[in-house]
Amino acid sequence: MNRPSSSIVGTPMDRVDGLAKVTGQACYAADYRGDRGAAEGYIVEAPAAPGRIVRLDVEAAEQAEGVIAVITHRNAPRQRPHGMPEDAGRFTQSHALLERDRVRYFGEPIALVVAETLEQARHAAKLVEVEIDCGEGTFNPFENAASAVKPDSLDGADQVDTDKGDFDTEYAGSDHRVDADYHTSAQHAAAMEPHTTVAEWDGDDLTVHMAIQIVSSAVEAFSNTLGIDKERIRIVSPFTGGGFGSKLGIHNEAVLAALAAKAVDRPVRVVQTRRNLFSNAPHRSRHRQKLQLGADKKGRLKAIRHASLAAMARDYPFAEAPASPTRASYAVPALRTTHRVVKADIPKVDSMRAPGEAIGTLTFETAIDELAEACGIDPVEFRLRNEPDADPQTGKPFADRRLAECLRQGAADFGWQGRQAPGSRRQGRKLLGCGMATAIRPNQLNPAEAEAHLTPDGRLRVRLDMTDIGTGSYTILTQIAADALSIAPDRVTVELGDSEFPETAGSGGSFGAASSGSAVYEACREMVEQLLSRLNEQGHTVNSVSIDGDRVMTGEASVPLATLIDAGGLTVTGEIDPDNYDSGEKNYSYGAQFAEVEVDADTGEIRLRRLLGVFDAGRILNQKTARSQLMGGMIFGIGGALLEQSLMDDRYGSFMNRDFAEYHIAVNRDVPDLQVRMLAGYSEKSNPLGSKGLGELGICGAGPAIANAVYEATGIRVRKFPIHMEDLLPSLPRS
Amino acid sequence: MKAIKITVNGRTHEAGIDSRRTLLDFIRDTLNLTGTKKGCDHGQCGACTVIVNGRRINSCLSLALSHDGDEVTTVEGLAEGDELHPLQRAFIDHDAFQCGFCTPGQLCSAAALLGEFREGLPSAVSGSHTPFVEEIRERMSGNLCRCGAYNHIVDAIAAVAGEKR
Ligand code: FES
Numbered sequence: 059m060n061r062p063s064s065s066i067v068g069t070p071m072d073r074v075d076g077l078a079k080v081t082g083q084a085c086y087a088a089d090y091r092g093d094r095g096a097a098e099g100y101i102v103e104a105p106a107a108p109g110r111i112v113r114l115d116v117e118a119a120e121q122a123e124g125v126i127a128v129i130t131h132r133n134a135p136r137q138r139p140h141g142m143p144e145d146a147g148r149f150t151q152s153h154a155l156l157e158r159d160r161v162r163y164f165g166e167p168i169a170l171v172v173a174e175t176l177e178q179a180r181h182a183a184k185l186v187e188v189e190i191d192c193g194e195g196t197f198n199p200f201e202n203a204a205s206a207v208k209p210d211s212l213d214g215a216d217q218v219d220t221d222k223g224d225f226d227t228e229y230a231g232s233d234h235r236v237d238a239d240y241h242t243s244a245q246h247a248a249a250m251e252p253h254t255t256v257a258e259w260d261g262d263d264l265t266v267h268m269a270i271q272i273v274s275s276a277v278e279a280f281s282n283t284l285g286i287d288k289e290r291i292r293i294v295s296p297f298t299g300g301g302f303g304s305k306l307g308i309h310n311e312a313v314l315a316a317l318a319a320k321a322v323d324r325p326v327r328v329v330q331t332r333r334n335l336f337s338n339a340p341h342r343s344r345h346r347q348k349l350q351l352g353a354d355k356k357g358r359l360k361a362i363r364h365a366s367l368a369a370m371a372r373d374y375p376f377a378e379a380p381a382s383p384t385r386a387s388y389a390v391p392a393l394r395t396t397h398r399v400v401k402a403d404i405p406k407v408d409s410m411r412a413p414g415e416a417i418g419t420l421t422f423e424t425a426i427d428e429l430a431e432a433c434g435i436d437p438v439e440f441r442l443r444n445e446p447d448a449d450p451q452t453g454k455p456f457a458d459r460r461l462a463e464c465l466r467q468g469a470a471d472f473g474w475q476g477r478q479a480p481g482s483r484r485q486g487r488k489l490l491g492c493g494m495a496t497a498i499r500p501n502q503l504n505p506a507e508a509e510a511h512l513t514p515d516g517r518l519r520v521r522l523d524m525t526d527i528g529t530g531s532y533t534i535l536t537q538i539a540a541d542a543l544s545i546a547p548d549r550v551t552v553e554l555g556d557s558e559f560p561e562t563a564g565s566g567g568s569f570g571a572a573s574s575g576s577a578v579y580e581a582c583r584e585m586v587e588q589l590l591s592r593l594n595e596q597g598h599t600v601n602s603v604s605i606d607g608d609r610v611m612t613g614e615a616s617v618p619l620a621t622l623i624d625a626g627g628l629t630v631t632g633e634i635d636p637d638n639y640d641s642g643e644k645n646y647s648y649g650a651q652f653a654e655v656e657v658d659a660d661t662g663e664i665r666l667r668r669l670l671g672v673f674d675a676g677r678i679l680n681q682k683t684a685r686s687q688l689m690g691g692m693i694f695g696i697g698g699a700l701l702e703q704s705l706m707d708d709r710y711g712s713f714m715n716r717d718f719a720e721y722h723i724a725v726n727r728d729v730p731d732l733q734v735r736m737l738a739g740y741s742e743k744s745n746p747l748g749s750k751g752l753g754e755l756g757i758c759g760a761g762p763a764i765a766n767a768v769y770e771a772t773g774i775r776v777r778k779f780p781i782h783m784e785d786l787l788p789s790l791p792r793s
Numbered sequence: 794m795k796a797i798k799i800t801v802n803g804r805t806h807e808a809g810i811d812s813r814r815t816l817l818d819f820i821r822d823t824l825n826l827t828g829t830k831k832g833c834d835h836g837q838c839g840a841c842t843v844i845v846n847g848r849r850i851n852s853c854l855s856l857a858l859s860h861d862g863d864e865v866t867t868v869e870g871l872a873e874g875d876e877l878h879p880l881q882r883a884f885i886d887h888d889a890f891q892c893g894f895c896t897p898g899q900l901c902s903a904a905a906l907l908g909e910f911r912e913g914l915p916s917a918v919s920g921s922h923t924p925f926v927e928e929i930r931e932r933m934s935g936n937l938c939r940c941g942a943y944n945h946i947v948d949a950i951a952a953v954a955g956e957k958r
C-alpha cells in the first residue's frame with residue numbers, strides 16, 4: 059500500500075477556525091438567529107419520580123406575561139412511542155417526551171413554557187403546579203444488586219461476558235493475589251456549551267440548529283420521534299462547544315424544541331440550564347468493579363477476573379464496558395469478565411469520554427499496581443513482564459502494539475526511580491509519591507463519505523456531515539485535502555455539520571478523524587484521478603498533479619484548470635469502507651502515563667505535581683491539535699481520579715450537586731505541567747492515513763497513574779474514586 | 794421596562810430593558826453580540842466574562858440595569874479593526890482552545906488580567922517567590938475549560954504578559 063505523501067499533514071498547523079473562535083464569530087447553536095425571531099422554551103422538571111402526574115396546573119403560567127404556550131402531555135404534538143422502533147438502537151430510537159402522565163425519572167420534563175423572552179418563560183415556569191403520585195423507585199444499583207441482569211449488549215465491546223481458561227484453578231494456584239471491590243462515581247460530561255436546540259418548521263419540514271456530535275443519527279432520531287420522513291429534516295451544526303459523548307445523540311431540549319415549534323408555529327430555542335443538564339442530558343453510571351488478580355512468584359499473571367455492576371436507565375439500552383480494556387491489556391492464561399446492570403428509574407446513562415476505559419483502566423490499573431507490589435516487582439517492569447504477543451482474550455494478533463515502547467520511553471523521560479517505600483518521601487509538610495499506569499483504547503474505522511468540489515480558479519471545497527466539537531476536524535481535514543491534491547491549505551474550505559452533506563459517522567469513539575479523514579482522502583484521490591484522465595485525454599502523459607493557483611502543475615507542463623473543468627467546477631465523492639481495513643486483528647491505541655503528587659501530611663489535600671504521557675496513536679495528523687486533545691484527555695483523567703462525582707440522593711433518585719460549584723471539574727490551577735510525547739509512527743492496518751484514534755486515549759491511564767502516586771505518597775490504598783482528602787485523613791502517616 | 798445607556802465595544806446603546814435581564818442576556822439577546830457565551834448562568838464557569846470599566850466580571854451575575862453609563866468590552870471588541878489583540882494571536886499560536894466555547898471568556902479574563910499585572914494587584918497566591926505561571930493559573934481559575942486547554946492558555950498569556958512586562 060502506498061503511504062500518502064505528506065507535507066501538510068502532521069505539521070502543527072494552526073486551527074483554520076481559530077480566527078472565528080478568538081473573535082467570537084464562531085456560530086454555536088444558541089448563537090443562531092433566524093429570520094423569524096425564536097421564542098424561548100424553559101423546561102419544567104418533574105420534582106419526583108417515578109410516578110404518575112395526578113395534577114398539573116398550568117393556568118397561571120399560561121396567563122403570565124409574554125407566555126405563548128405551555129406544552130404538556132395534554133397538548134404536545136403526536137410522537138411515536140419512546141424507544142420505537144425496537145431495533146433502532148439508542149441514538150436513533152424515538153426520544154418522545156411529554157407522552158402521557160407518567161414520569162420516569164427525577165428531573166424529566168413535564169412541561170415546556172414558551173414565551174417571548176427567557177425571563178418571562180423562566181418566571182412562568184415557576185408558576186406551574188404539579189402533584190405526582192410516586193411509586194417505589196430503583197436508584198442505587200449496589201443496594202439492588204439482587205435484581206441485576208446481563209445487558210443485551212455493551213457499548214464498544216463484542217461480548218458482554220468472556221471466560222477464557224480456568225479462572226478458579228489458576229487463581230487458587232497463584233502465589234500472589236489481589237481481591238478487592240473498587241467504586242467509581244457517576245459523572246457528567248459537563249461540556250461548557252449546554253445542550254441547545256433551535257427548531258424551526260416550514261410546513262412539514264423541520265430545520266434544527268443544535269449542538270450535536272453525530273448529525274446523521276440525530277436526523278433519524280427526530281424522524282423516529284416525530285414520525286416524519288428523514289428527508290424533511292435538516293440539521294445544522296457548524297460548531298459544537300464540546301461533547302465528550304453527551305451530544306452523540308439528541309437529548310431532551312431537542313425534542314421539546316421541535317414539539318414546541320410545531321405547536322406554536324414559530325421557531326423555538328431551548329437551552330438547557332446547567333442544572334437541567336444533570337438530568338436532561340446523559341451521565342456515566344456509578345460502578346462497582348470487583349477485581350481478582352493472581353500472579354506467580356515471578357510476577358507473571360495467572361488469573362484475572364473483572365466483574366462490573368452499574369445502573370442502566372430503564373428504557374434506554376446503554377451499558378458501559380469497564381472490563382473491556384482488561385481483556386486486551388496483559389498476557390494471562392485465565393481471564394473472566396462480566397458486566398451486569400440494574401435497571402433503574404434514573405436519567406439517561408450513556409457514553410462519556412472513553413466509555414469503558416476511563417473507569418476500567420482507573421480500577422484495573424490500580425489493581426495491577428497492587429499486584430505488582432504484592433509480587434515485589436516494580437510496576438513498569440511488572441507490565442513489561444506481562445506484555446502479550448497476541449490479544450489475551452481471543453488469541454488474535456494485534457494490528458500493531460507499541461505499549462512496551464511507551465512504557466520504556468515514559469519511564470526514561472519521567473525519570474522513573476522504581477517503586478519507593480510508600481510514605482517515605484517527604485518535603486516539609488508534603489508527602490511525595492509517583493505512580494504510573496498503562497493507557498489502551500480501541501481504534502476504529504467507521505463508514506464515511508465526503509464530497510470534493512474544485513473550481514476553475516483553483517479552490518477546493520470539501521463537504522461532509524462530520525462535526526468539529528473542538529477536536530480540530532476543520533483543520534485536519536483541510537490538511538488531508540491539501541496533501542491529497544497538492545494544493546495550498548488556504549485554497550481549501552472545509553464545510554461541516556450539515557445533514558445535507560455526505561454522511562459520516564460523526565465525532566465520537568475516537569473514530570472521527572480516521573473515518574472522516576479517510577473519506578476526504580478518498581474524495582481527493584478521486585479528484586486527482588479525474589484530473590489525470592482529463593490531462594491524458596489532452597495528450598499530457600502524467601501520473602501526478604499539483605494545483606498552483608488556477609493551474610494544474612504536472613511534471614512537464616502547467617495547464618490552466620479552466621481547460622480541464624468547466625465553469626461550474628468539478629464535483630466528486632469519495633468514501634471509506636471499513637471492511638477493506640478489517641484484517642481481523644485487534645487494533646488499539648496505546649500509552650503509558652506517569653504522575654507525581656504531593657499530599658499535605660496534615661490535611662490530606664492532594665495536588666498533582668506533574669503528569670507525563672507517552673502515546674502511540676499511529677501517524678499524528680496535526681502535532682498541535684493532537685497534543686491539545688491528549689492534554690484535554692489527561693485533564694479528564696485528573697477529574698476522574700481526584701474531583702468528579704455526581705452524587706445521587708438515593709431516597710429520591712435525584713442528583714444533588716447539579717452545578718459547577720459542586721460538580722468539580724479541574725480548573726486551571728488544578729493542572730500542573732503536562733508532558734505529552736507522541737511516538738512517531740504509521741499504522742498501516744488502520745486506515746489509508748495511518749492514524750489511530752487519540753481523542754480519548756489521554757484519559758486512559760491518567761487517573762490510575764495519579765491514584766497509584768497517591769498510594770506511594772501515603773501508603774493508603776483508596777479503592778473508590780474520586781480520591782478525596784477525607785479518604786486519606788484518618789490514616790495519614792504520623793510524622 | 795427601564796431605560797439604560799450603555800457603551801459596548803465603543804458603541805453607545807440606549808435601550809429599555811426588563812429589569813430581570815442580566816448583562817449577559819442583554820449583550821447576547823438584546824444587542825445580538827453572541828460572542829460572549831453562557832455556560833452556567835450562575836457565576837461558576839467564566840464563559841460570560843466581559844470587561845466592565847476595565848475590570849473583568851461574570852456578566853451572568855450582573856443585572857443589565859446596574860450598568861447604566863458603563864463601558865463594556867466583549868470578545869468582539871478586543872481586536873482593533875483587523876488587528877487582533879495580542880492575546881487573540883497568542884491563543885491561536887499556542888492552540889489555547891479546542892471547542893472554543895470558553896474562549897471569549899478566557900480572552901476577556903486574560904485581557905483584564907494584564908491590567909491587574911500592570912496595576913500590581915495581588916492574587917490569593919501572590920508572594921515574593923510565586924512563579925509567574927502560578928500567578929496566571931490562579932488568576933485564570935475562574936474560567937473553566939472542559940476541553941482542558943489550560944496549559945496552552947497559560948502559555949499564551951505568559952507569552953503576551955512577558956512581552957509586556
Ligand atoms: S455563564 Fe456566567 S459564569 Fe458561567
Ligand code: FES
Pocket residue numbers: 250299300528889890891892893894895896937938939940941942
Ligand atoms: S475550549 Fe472547549 S471549553 Fe475551553
